[in-house]
Amino acid sequence: MNQLVSSVRIALRALRVNRARSALTMLGIIIGVAAVIAMVGVGAGATARIQQQIQSIGSNLIMVLPGSISSNGVRLGSGAVASLTEDDAKAISAECSSVAAVVPAVRGGVQVVYGSNNWATTAQGVTPDYMTIRDASMLTGEFFTDEDVAAAAKTAVLGETVAQNLFGDSDPAGQVVIIKNVPFTVAGVLAPKGQSPSGQDQDDIILLPISTAKQKVLGANKANAKSVSSLMVQAVTPQAMDQAIQEMTGLLRERHRILPGQDDDFTVRNLTEVFAAQETSAQVMSILLGAIASVSLIVGGIGIMNIMLVSVTERTREIGLRLAVGARTRDIMSQFLVEAVTLSVLGGLVGIVLGLTASLLIAHFAQWSTQVSPLAVALAFLFSALVGIFFGFYPARKAAYLDPIDALRYE
Amino acid sequence: MTNAGAIEVQVPLVIDVKDLVRDYMLGQVPVHVLKGISFQIARGEFVSIMGPSGSGKSTLMNILGCLDKPTSGRYALDGVNVSELNRDQLAQIRNRKIGFVFQQFNLLSRTSAVENVELPLMYTNTPARERRERAMKALLAVGLAGREEHQPSQLSGGQQQRVAIARALVNDPKIILADEPTGALDSRISMEIMAIFQRLNRQDGITMIVVTHDPDVASYSGRLIRVKDGRLHADEPNAEPRDAQHDLEQTPADPEAQTAAA
Ligand SMILES: Nc1ncnc2c1ncn2[C@@H]1O[C@H](COP(=O)(O)OP(=O)(O)OP(=O)(O)O)[C@@H](O)[C@H]1O
Ligand SMILES: [Mg+2]
Numbered sequence: 001m002n003q004l005v006s007s008v009r010i011a012l013r014a015l016r017v018n019r020a021r022s023a024l025t026m027l028g029i030i031i032g033v034a035a036v037i038a039m040v041g042v043g044a045g046a047t048a049r050i051q052q053q054i055q056s057i058g059s060n061l062i063m064v065l066p067g068s069i070s071s072n073g074v075r076l077g078s079g080a081v082a083s084l085t086e087d088d089a090k091a092i093s094a095e096c097s098s099v100a101a102v103v104p105a106v107r108g109g110v111q112v113v114y115g116s117n118n119w120a121t122t123a124q125g126v127t128p129d130y131m132t133i134r135d136a137s138m139l140t141g142e143f144f145t146d147e148d149v150a151a152a153a154k155t156a157v158l159g160e161t162v163a164q165n166l167f168g169d170s171d172p173a174g175q176v177v178i179i180k181n182v183p184f185t186v187a188g189v190l191a192p193k194g195q196s197p198s199g200q201d202q203d204d205i206i207l208l209p210i211s212t213a214k215q216k217v218l219g220a221n222k223a224n225a226k227s228v229s230s231l232m233v234q235a236v237t238p239q240a241m242d243q244a245i246q247e248m249t250g251l252l253r254e255r256h257r258i259l260p261g262q263d264d265d266f267t268v269r270n271l272t273e274v275f276a277a278q279e280t281s282a283q284v285m286s287i288l289l290g291a292i293a294s295v296s297l298i299v300g301g302i303g304i305m306n307i308m309l310v311s312v313t314e315r316t317r318e319i320g321l322r323l324a325v326g327a328r329t330r331d332i333m334s335q336f337l338v339e340a341v342t343l344s345v346l347g348g349l350v351g352i353v354l355g356l357t358a359s360l361l362i363a364h365f366a367q368w369s370t371q372v373s374p375l376a377v378a379l380a381f382l383f384s385a386l387v388g389i390f391f392g393f394y395p396a397r398k399a400a401y402l403d404p405i406d407a408l409r410y411e
Numbered sequence: 412m413t414n415a416g417a418i419e420v421q422v423p424l425v426i427d428v429k430d431l432v433r434d435y436m437l438g439q440v441p442v443h444v445l446k447g448i449s450f451q452i453a454r455g456e457f458v459s460i461m462g463p464s465g466s467g468k469s470t471l472m473n474i475l476g477c478l479d480k481p482t483s484g485r486y487a488l489d490g491v492n493v494s495e496l497n498r499d500q501l502a503q504i505r506n507r508k509i510g511f512v513f514q515q516f517n518l519l520s521r522t523s524a525v526e527n528v529e530l531p532l533m534y535t536n537t538p539a540r541e542r543r544e545r546a547m548k549a550l551l552a553v554g555l556a557g558r559e560e561h562q563p564s565q566l567s568g569g570q571q572q573r574v575a576i577a578r579a580l581v582n583d584p585k586i587i588l589a590d591e592p593t594g595a596l597d598s599r600i601s602m603e604i605m606a607i608f609q610r611l612n613r614q615d616g617i618t619m620i621v622v623t624h625d626p627d628v629a630s631y632s633g634r635l636i637r638v639k640d641g642r643l644h645a646d647e648p649n650a651e652p653r654d655a656q657h658d659l660e661q662t663p664a665d666p667e668a669q670t671a672a673a
Contacts, residue, residue, distance in 0.1 A: 006539070017521060318519055325531040326505050327534050329499055408513070
């Protein structure tokens with residue numbers, strides 16, 4: 001330990017002799033480490049954002065839509081066929097053991113009016129289980145109840161965007177908005193969820209009891225008054241998703257009297273899986289960014305090697321003298337290795353500071369969330385030390401195996 | 412010669428070389444630099460080596476200093492057969508038994524005198540405080556007390572050479588090897604250096620081997636070995652070596668006398 005401290009001190013002194021040169025050499029490592037930290041921060045930020053968006057759509061969520069993708073690949077527009085009903089929803093929730101909750105939903109575009117303000121948005125008719133399935137919470141007020149659904153109460157829950165556009169900063173709870181000439185009392189406002197993974201504003205929505213939505217706003221399907229435009233299904237656990245899909249598919253085929261060999265008249269989509277692909281692509285992007293940045297770290301390492309080789313040549317006589325007075329191979333070797341590692345570690349420390357600053361600036365000016373984990377910092381530091389050892393090794397070895405006489409005579 | 416023979420019997424040998432040969436390869440052609448040299452040096456001797464330029468004196472000194480290995484022949488240093496040792500073992504021997512003084516001083520620039528002197532101790536397990544103490548003592552021994560913090564560029568040639576001698580001393584070596592230690596110094600300063608060498612030889616019993624072109628310098632030693640064309644040309648004791656300290660006191664130190672001498 002004492003030995004190491006004094007080696008580092010000797011190295012620092014040697015580096016101080018050529019201040020400008022040492023600083024320039026370090027610059028390579030500084031830029032490399034800073035780039036790695038900033039880029040990994042950007043990548044991790046992007047990944048975290050997507051993860052958060054996936055969280056926001058709800059956990060273990062499966063969507064069931066009417067219509068199907070036929071076996072020959074021609075898609076019959078899902079929703080074009082009114083094949084799903086509220087009874088399907090009840091049956092799934094009663095019979096599929098891997099399913100925690102089912103929410104039937106109808107949706108359509110509406111114009112919402114409050115006083116002189118009006119706002120075009122999507123109305124969705126749902127049941128109160130929507131809250132649990134979508135992991136939603138209320139910003140103000142209360143969500144409507146099963147009784148409201150049974151009674152087809154004229155009550156509405158607003159998304160944040162809708163509330164902002166109609167009411168500004170005042171509290172909408174208890175106010176009356178007009179949809180298709182029908183007055184609705186606002187029961188509350190949903191806590192904002194932000195963008196969905198596919199880029200939609202999840203707060204630009206107005207939720208109504210499904211019964212009211214059908215009867216007063218969106219209009220019931222002529223052929224089947226109970227048909228819905230989708231079912232949102234929550235599996236009991238993430239592991240039970242596949243099981244739940246199987247159970248539901250079997251049950252729905254049976255209920256819809258689909259013979260073996262015939263295509264489903266509905267489509268089941270595991271949303272988590274769909275968006276997991278996006279998450280993977282974000283992770284690939286961050287790895288790619290990190291890899292590109294690592295290249296600059298390696299270039300920095302080559303700079304260290306270059307300068308260490310110059311330094312070994314310049315100090316040939318010094319090395320000769322040290323050998324003459326009794327330095328062993330490993331003494332010279334460690335002297336130059338410590339010097340290289342000191343360069344790279346100092347550069348690494350400065351680079352970490354710079355990289356953290358850069359990722360803060362990126363977050364601030366590009367409005368792009370960045371996340372620098374302590375692990376990334378530790379790895380960058382370790383990596384810079386390794387670069388020093390790796391690229392310092394050859395020059396150090398060259399110094400250590402000089403012939404003492406040749407070295408002493410060197411001009 | 413009978414005198415020298417008597418010493419050989421009583422006092423242990425520090426250096427024992429037999430049929431020392433050193434060839435250099437210049438491309439494909441071997442150049443024979445040392446062509447079979449044998450001699451012995453007993454503990455406490457003060458030996459000068461003289462000879463024409465290119466006769467192989469430095470080559471011989473490099474082998475004696477364990478910086479180089481002979482092509483053939485035997486070399487025992489302090490009873491150890493050095494020819495069998497590897498690179499790091501030779502480094503250990505140089506560190507523990509040998510002190511070097513070079514013509515060009517070879518001090519580390521931008522490094523204080525005391526740190527220069529400490530250098531050999533850096534490659535031992537000596538704790539920092541003891542290193543410093545021993546370096547200070549060695550600087551005191553060469554008359555440089557008070558100059559510990561000076562850097563080489565702030566010292567005269569003679570002072571730099573004294574720092575180099577202190578560095579050679581600091582490890583309590585068995586022998587000090589000096590290749591033209593006064594080659595870059597004027598005659599009075601040379602005399603000072605020789606006075607230090609004589610004192611180390613007489614008081615501390617360090618075996619001294621000095622290569623020189625200057626017969627005056629050689630006259631302070633007790634034995635003179637002449638090398639010519641890679642062979643031992645003569646090896647004779649000097650029954651009455653001059654005393655450098657005494658000569659110094661006799662020589663006026665005024666600048667004019669010095670220029671005249673130079
Ligand atoms: N590395 C080498 N390769 C080839 N020849 C060498 C090498 N080193 C020395 N020699 C040759 O060996 C001979 C003796 O050299 P050395 O340096 O021992 O002479 P010297 O007696 O010390 O001379 P001087 O008094 O000028 O210092 C010279 O002819 C020199 O050219
Ligand atoms: Mg020579």
